[in-house]
Amino acid sequence: MTRVLEGRKVIVTGASRGIGKAIAIKFAQKGAVVGINYFQSDEQAKRVLSVVNEHSEGKLLKGDVAVESDARRVVCEFAEKYDGLDVLINNAGIYIRKDLEKSTVEDYDRTMDVNVRGPFLLSKFALPYLKESDHARIINLSSQLAFKGSTHGTAYVTSKAALIGLTRALALELGPHGITVNAIAPGTIETDIIGDYTEEKKKVRAANIPVDRLGQPVDIAYAALYLASDMGSYVNGEILGVNGGSALH
Ligand code: NAD
16 A cells, blocks of 8 residues: 555654554554654653654654643644644553442543543644644544443543544534544554453453454554545544454454
């Protein structure tokens, strides 16, 4: 496939590892200039930047997506340097695996802050730039757990369902400005977010997925690529499941 994102200006939040890293690298391979937001790990982020630079160009954007001043700076630093923004990918997220009884109010607040307030803030600050773009997209990383629930994900499931609400509201509101807004709802993808899974648990999980394997970060990067490219330009307000068929169980 050719460089279908040549020259597109893209910010990916939480791009130092996992799915965000895979999206940043895949998008650079397809020609995009990539803003690599990350929270803490300078070394990991620099490694992503060096791969991105092999294919295109990237910029490190350190900041906590849940903090208003950081979110504003992340967007403005990138958009001012590259004279615009075409695609915002709200990927940063946290999963505190706890049921209601064990969850603290702080767990709930932090989860909602990173997983919902973050995408709200980034979308808000990106809006003036996206309005000027001919290829404007917002892509939010929700989860199939938003539909299925979880016995140990009280705050996480709530946050990912809220993100679907944000996606649908913005799709309606921003469509007339030429901005499409969609979400991806991944199944189980092998990243640090499931770092506490034993090999046995991974096998059991994979056996319950019709294609008989866990997802890889690049599986989600391809879905994001479709939505961000011209091929996805008429898709708006959708929640794209990428889960090997596990949603059918
Ligand atoms: P991950 O834990 O490997 O990566 C998450 C990234 O977000 C990390 O780089 C982390 O530093 C960053 N981050 C966390 N808090 C941040 C903050 N406040 N500001 C900026 N960055 C912050 O997880 P992942 O699996 O790559 O997940 C990426 C997204 O996909 C998340 O939103 C997650 O909820 C979603 N998701 C993942 C799975 C899965 O099975 N891996 C399934 C469904 C949805």
